[in-house]
Amino acid sequence: MTTISSRAPAWRGIATALAQRLLQAVLVALLVGTLCFFMTRMLPGDMAYRIAAGRYGYDMVTSAAAEAVRLELGLDRPWLAALGDWWQRLLQLDLGVSQVTAEPVMVEIERQLWPTLRLSVLAMFLSLLVGPLLGVLAGLKPGGLLDRVTLAVSVVLRALPSFLLGLVLVLVFSVKLGILPAAGHDDHGSIVLPALTLALGMAAVSCRVARDAMVQVRGSAYFAFALTKGLSMRQALLRHGLRNVAAPVIAYLGVQLVYLVEGVVLVETIFAWPGIGHALVHAIFGRDVPMIQGTALVLGLMFVLFNALVDTACAFIDPRRGAGHAA
Amino acid sequence: MRRPAPVRFRRALLAAAGTALLPWHAARADDRGQPHSHVFTAAAADVLTVVGPWEMTGLDPSRAGYMFARMEVVETLLDVDGRGRLQIRLATRWQVSADGLEWRFTLRSNRRYHDGTEVTPESVLACLRRAHGRPGVLSMAGIRSIAVDSGAIVFTMARPFAPLPYLLTHSSVQILAPASFDARGNVVKIIGTGPFRITSLSLPQQFNVERFAGYGGLPIPGLVQRARYISVARAETRTLLVESGQADLAFSLDPPSIRRLQRSPKAVLLAEMLPRTTFIKLNSGHPLLADVRVRRAISLCVERQGIARALLRDPDLGATQLFPPSMRAWHDPSLPPLRTDPLAARTLLEQAGWRLGADGIRSRAGTRLALTLTTFVDRPELPLIATALQEEMRQIGIAVRVVIGNSSDIPAGHRSGALQMGLVARNFGNLPDPVATLLQDFGPEGGDWGAMGWRNGEVPGLLQRLASGTQAPPAQQQADRARVAAVLQSELPLIPVVWYRQVCATSLRIDGASIDPYERSYRISQLSWK
Numbered sequence: 084m085t086t087i088s089s090r091a092p093a094w095r096g097i098a099t100a101l102a103q104r105l106l107q108a109v110l111v112a113l114l115v116g117t118l119c120f121f122m123t124r125m126l127p128g129d130m131a132y133r134i135a136a137g138r139y140g141y142d143m144v145t146s147a148a149a150e151a152v153r154l155e156l157g158l159d160r161p162w163l164a165a166l167g168d169w170w171q172r173l174l175q176l177d178l179g180v181s182q183v184t185a186e187p188v189m190v191e192i193e194r195q196l197w198p199t200l201r202l203s204v205l206a207m208f209l210s211l212l213v214g215p216l217l218g219v220l221a222g223l224k225p226g227g228l229l230d231r232v233t234l235a236v237s238v239v240l241r242a243l244p245s246f247l248l249g250l251v252l253v254l255v256f257s258v259k260l261g262i263l264p265a266a267g268h269d270d271h272g273s274i275v276l277p278a279l280t281l282a283l284g285m286a287a288v289s290c291r292v293a294r295d296a297m298v299q300v301r302g303s304a305y306f307a308f309a310l311t312k313g314l315s316m317r318q319a320l321l322r323h324g325l326r327n328v329a330a331p332v333i334a335y336l337g338v339q340l341v342y343l344v345e346g347v348v349l350v351e352t353i354f355a356w357p358g359i360g361h362a363l364v365h366a367i368f369g370r371d372v373p374m375i376q377g378t379a380l381v382l383g384l385m386f387v388l389f390n391a392l393v394d395t396a397c398a399f400i401d402p403r404r405g406a407g408h409a410a
Numbered sequence: 411m412r413r414p415a416p417v418r419f420r421r422a423l424l425a426a427a428g429t430a431l432l433p434w435h436a437a438r439a440d441d442r443g444q445p446h447s448h449v450f451t452a453a454a455a456d457v458l459t460v461v462g463p464w465e466m467t468g469l470d471p472s473r474a475g476y477m478f479a480r481m482e483v484v485e486t487l488l489d490v491d492g493r494g495r496l497q498i499r500l501a502t503r504w505q506v507s508a509d510g511l512e513w514r515f516t517l518r519s520n521r522r523y524h525d526g527t528e529v530t531p532e533s534v535l536a537c538l539r540r541a542h543g544r545p546g547v548l549s550m551a552g553i554r555s556i557a558v559d560s561g562a563i564v565f566t567m568a569r570p571f572a573p574l575p576y577l578l579t580h581s582s583v584q585i586l587a588p589a590s591f592d593a594r595g596n597v598v599k600i601i602g603t604g605p606f607r608i609t610s611l612s613l614p615q616q617f618n619v620e621r622f623a624g625y626g627g628l629p630i631p632g633l634v635q636r637a638r639y640i641s642v643a644r645a646e647t648r649t650l651l652v653e654s655g656q657a658d659l660a661f662s663l664d665p666p667s668i669r670r671l672q673r674s675p676k677a678v679l680l681a682e683m684l685p686r687t688t689f690i691k692l693n694s695g696h697p698l699l700a701d702v703r704v705r706r707a708i709s710l711c712v713e714r715q716g717i718a719r720a721l722l723r724d725p726d727l728g729a730t731q732l733f734p735p736s737m738r739a740w741h742d743p744s745l746p747p748l749r750t751d752p753l754a755a756r757t758l759l760e761q762a763g764w765r766l767g768a769d770g771i772r773s774r775a776g777t778r779l780a781l782t783l784t785t786f787v788d789r790p791e792l793p794l795i796a797t798a799l800q801e802e803m804r805q806i807g808i809a810v811r812v813v814i815g816n817s818s819d820i821p822a823g824h825r826s827g828a829l830q831m832g833l834v835a836r837n838f839g840n841l842p843d844p845v846a847t848l849l850q851d852f853g854p855e856g857g858d859w860g861a862m863g864w865r866n867g868e869v870p871g872l873l874q875r876l877a878s879g880t881q882a883p884p885a886q887q888q889a890d891r892a893r894v895a896a897v898l899q900s901e902l903p904l905i906p907v908v909w910y911r912q913v914c915a916t917s918l919r920i921d922g923a924s925i926d927p928y929e930r931s932y933r934i935s936q937l938s939w940k
Contacts, residue, residue: 132818136788138473140464143840144817145850145858146825151545184468184614194612250646257654265654266647267640269616355642357615364643365465365614 104391108384115383116173116376120166123372130370131158137183137369156182169376178380179373183366188377191362196381198268199351199358203343203385205274206281207336214286215293215332219325222297223316233290240287245346249280249353266355277354281346285339292335296328303327330401337393344382456939457618458637458920460932461648462661465614465641469597471537472546474614476581480932481619481639483524484584484602487515487534487563488575490842492927493738496575500529500585500603501563510570510878515563515578522624523587524607531558537585538563540595547580550846570878576843581930605935606637616640621935632938634920645790649915652677658917659932664790665723668913677915682925683736685839686910687729688795690783691820691832694903695863698781699830703762705902709748710755711806712799718908721794729906732898736927737838739888742895748906755806764807772807780809785833786817795907796833821858834859835910839928845876848894852903861903869897 123130131153135144138152153159172179178188221230240248253276257265264270300306301324309319348360355361359378366374460481466474471484478484487501501515521529538556542548552568565574577583587601600608606619618638640657642648649667651657653676663671671677690708692699699705714728730747733740764772764779772779781803785796793814800810810831813819823829836851836859838844851860852869872890879887898904916923921938 128816128818129822132822133816136817138467140476144821146821148545149818149821184473185470186468186613250650253647253650253654257656258650261654265650265656266642267616267651267656270656352643353647355615355640355644355647357612361643369467 100391100394104387108387111383111387112173112380113170115379116169117166119376119379120162120169120372123367123370123375124162126367126370128370130372131156133368133370134158134182137365137371152182169373178377181366181371181374183369183371183374188373191374192359192377192381195357195359195362195378198356199347199360200385202274202278202281202351202356202358203347203389205278206285206343206346209278209282210285210289210339211332211336213282214289215328217286218290218293218332219297219320219328221290222294222301222328223320225294225298225301230294233294237287237291240283243284245280245284245349246353248283249277249350252276252280266353268355268357273354274356277350277356280350280354281343284346285342288339288342289332289335293328293332296331297324300324300327326400330397333393333396333400336396337390340386340389340393343389344386347382456636458634458659458934458937459651459657460637460639460659460661460934461642461651461657462639463641463643463645463648465643466611466617467614469600469613471541471584471586471597472544472582475584476930477639478600478602478608478617479581479584479604479930481617481637482604482606482931482933482935483600483608483619484581484586485604486580486584487517487578489930490576490579490928492924494839494842494928496579496842500534501578504575508881510572510881511567513565513567513574514559515565517561517563521603523589523603524601524622524624525587525589526624527587527589529585529603531561531563533588534563534585536588538583541583544582546582547577547841547846548583550850551577572877572879572882573841573843573846576841577846579842579930580840609636614641630938634934634937634939637934652915652917655917658920659923659934660915661912661932663913663915665721669723671915677917678923680914680916680923680925681911682927683734684837684910684912684927684929685734685737685844686835686837687732687734687906688789688792688833688835688908688910689729689732690799690905690907691824691829691834691860691862692903692905693827693830693862694865695827696830698777698779700863701762702901703758704764704779705905707755707758707762707806708803708808709902709905710751710758711802711808712748712905712907713750713802714748714907715750717795717798721791721798722908722911724911727908727911729909731895732904732906733838733844733895734909737844740838740844740891740895742892745895745899748899752802752806759807766807770804770807771809778809779807780811781830782811782813783831783833784813784815784819784823784829786815786819788817789835792833792835799833799907824856824858824862827863829862833907836860842928845873849873849877852894852898856903864901864903866897866901866903869894 129149131149132144134156135148135152139148169179180187181191184191217233221233224230253265256263256276263275264273267273306319306323309323314322347358348363350356351358351361352364359381363375363378363382366378464477466477468474475484485499487499489497489499491497500518500521502518504513504515506513517529517531517534523529535556535558542553542556551571551574554566554568557564585603586597590597590599590601592598605622605625607622609618609620611617616638620636642651645662645664645667648657648660649663649671652660652671653674655676668679671679692705694700694705715725718727719725731742731745735741759772763774765774767773783796783799785792787793796812796814800812803810820829820832820834823832838847840847851857852873854870856862856864872894876887876890912925912929914925919940921940922936924933926933
């Protein structure tokens with residue numbers, strides 16, 4: 084009986100958290116879609132001409148072609164009607180039809196979501212593999228050689244825009260060494276460079292976060308106690324250090340998601356990686372409103388989902404947060 | 411010490427998650443069913459890789475049809491060679507009636523589509539009718555009907571239209587097998603007749619092809635058998651793909667990339683002049699530009715060789731007339747070339763009544779000589795050229811504001827009449843016989859991408875005669891073309907700035923690469939491995 088009564092509030096807590104996330108997702112969907120709609124309408128240039136250029140190439144666009152597009156897509160409808168239409172369809176989980184390719188946006192996104200997820204997850208994984216590890220090692224000896232080197236490298240990596248970092252990586256690994264494909268998606272290993280580009284930028288920050296956390300843990304009373312009671316450095320680190328270091332690193336991951344989502348857009352374009360970010364850029368050039376709304380929506384929802392995962396992981400690692408001990 | 415169960419559970423979960431991630435990515439790379447070696451090889455050993463900026467925005471011939479044509483998957487009734495001369499393709503011969511109102515195209519026999527079905531006159535007719543029913547090149551010809559008559563395709567025209575065979579070379583008029591279409595007439599599969607057939611297609615980025623055994627001809631050892639096209643948006647990436655050996659042919663390279671590749675030991679550059687000209691489209695109906703002396707002054711201040719050398723890194727591209735030398739029928743070497751002479755430009759403006767003010771800008775009766783030059787970013791060199799022109803015009807006393815928008819501003823500005831000057835690049839080779847394009851550009855109302863507000867009694871008539879003259883003697887046609895070029899040179903409804911050269915980078919492992927000046931084909935069927 085005691086176990087049941089102590090578990091019930093936990094499940095209720097999870098349900099509340101899930102409901103909150105769902106509400107957040109719905110709000111993000113509405114907000115992102117509406118903002119995209121207005122921003123596309125405010126972009127300079129006539130939409131009908133842009134869409135026609137996206138379809139047939141700008142050389143082939145004449146006023147006649149643009150008028151045909153305008154008529155076909157009903158672009159001269161009042162904007163309120165067009166927006167209302169989109170909201171209504173969104174409620175039915177229908178994202179509309181791409182104005183450039185004439186395929187359902189859902190079909191296109193299905194095709195692009197998987198490559199983007201693969202890229203993002205691998206990037207996150209690589210960044211967590213490299214960043215915190217170096218950070219912990221650096222934090223064990225603050226001011227040491229490793230600490231100073233990682234500081235310098237982190238600053239450089241974080242300061243480099245991802246497109247520049249990507250080009251540098253291609254120059255080194257593809258052109259000079261010839262060991263990895265420069266771009267594309269169906270050569271073996273072609274995910275490595277785009278993932279590494281994203282990962283290094285993120286690792287640069289998580290390395291510093293882990294380092295600071297490690298310094299703090301190293302100076303704490305419980306860590307000193309662990310050493311005093313006879314544990315080796317390795318044992319103390321594994322049993323009392325890592326979990327405490329992990330908490331801020333994982334929490335900061337939530338902030339880094341912004342970098343990831345923004346980076347995906349740039350990195351996919353540079354590496355010709357057929358994902359959602361790449362599609363978003365092309366949709367903006369082609370003024371393909373349903374496609375912009377759809378891709379931005381998915382990127383927004385990805386952000387919500389990853390954030391939820393990060394929160395769950397935080398609660399998982401730091402029992403104080405879940406049980407209210409921290410207060 | 412035994413840990414509490416939740417801790418063990420969490421450890422196990424974390425370890426499982428960690429180990430699950432690694433093979434996932436490895437597995438993903440292989441699930442396309444393509445052979446991969448374990449060590450990365452720069453490019454699959456026997457697959458030719460072509461990269462360009464163009465995305466396949468759909469299967470319909472009017473959308474990405476040109477890409478399937480360039481990779482030699484689909485064919486048209488007729489084709490042109492590198493000099494723009496008509497060649498037979500699915501049609502073996504054609505004839506036109508004496509009144510120019512009936513065209514008859516005889517089809518090649520025993521041709522098969524990639525799905526093995528025979529190319530019948532009816533299947534060809536269905537594609538032609540479909541193309542005619544949509545906005546596109548066939549709509550400009552005045553076709554009354556298309557039918558099959560004793561195995562031949564017969565076009566009945568509302569009026570004589572000499573460039574019809576050239577319209578039939580356009581990629582939007584390509585011939586696809588009946589199985590390519592669904593019940594509603596949408597293209598769902600690309601089943602063509604070309605030397606290559608599609609093996610896999612992932613829109614919008616990539617498709618793979620292999621040689622089609624039923625195309626005919628004896629197999630020649632060493633020829634490229636398999637190829638793929640990958641759309642790569644950025645020029646830097648395309649350059650690096652060639653340099654790393656991953657790509658064999660890279661198209662549409664920007665000047666900095668070209669310079670980089672010129673020094674690279676891993677690539678060979680090919681160049682070919684294309685029938686594309688960058689010019690200033692002028693609103694000749696605008697009060698400041700209606701005077702031909704002002705237009706000539708603008709032309710005289712343009713340093714074409716300088717722009718070509720500094721911005722395009724290719725001094726030969728300075729345009730001495732509207733039509734580049736690659737348009738053999740239209741380029742007239744005897745025409746006095748457009749020249750640069752700022753002094754003469756200033757004199758012309760003086761003669762037109764424009765006096766230099768204290769701020770270095772001319773004015774007349776209280777009106778400043780200030781104009782807007784609109785251009786767009788679809789071609790990256792245009793904004794650079796626009797700012798160079800701005801400075802050159804300032805030096806003769808014309809204030810220019812450069813507006814960089816997108817390509818829709820030009821046709822939209824043409825329609826609204828708000829456009830003053832636009833810097834555009836026009837491809838006269840969209841159709842291998844430019845008459846149809848020029849009819850659009852220099853018609854009585856001008857054209858979206860051509861003249862604007864320009865009243866000329868002669869040129870539209872000459873173009874009309876060239877378009878309808880199916881039986882006209884070649885000498886008269888040549889004289890008409892020369893006259894059109896001469897009038898455009900002296901009246902300057904468009905001010906030519908630079909011509910265009912397509913540069914293609916090829917890897918060192920292929921032989922026989924060449925550029926089609928009409929951008930219709932990558933000629934991969936002629937390529938062989940070294």
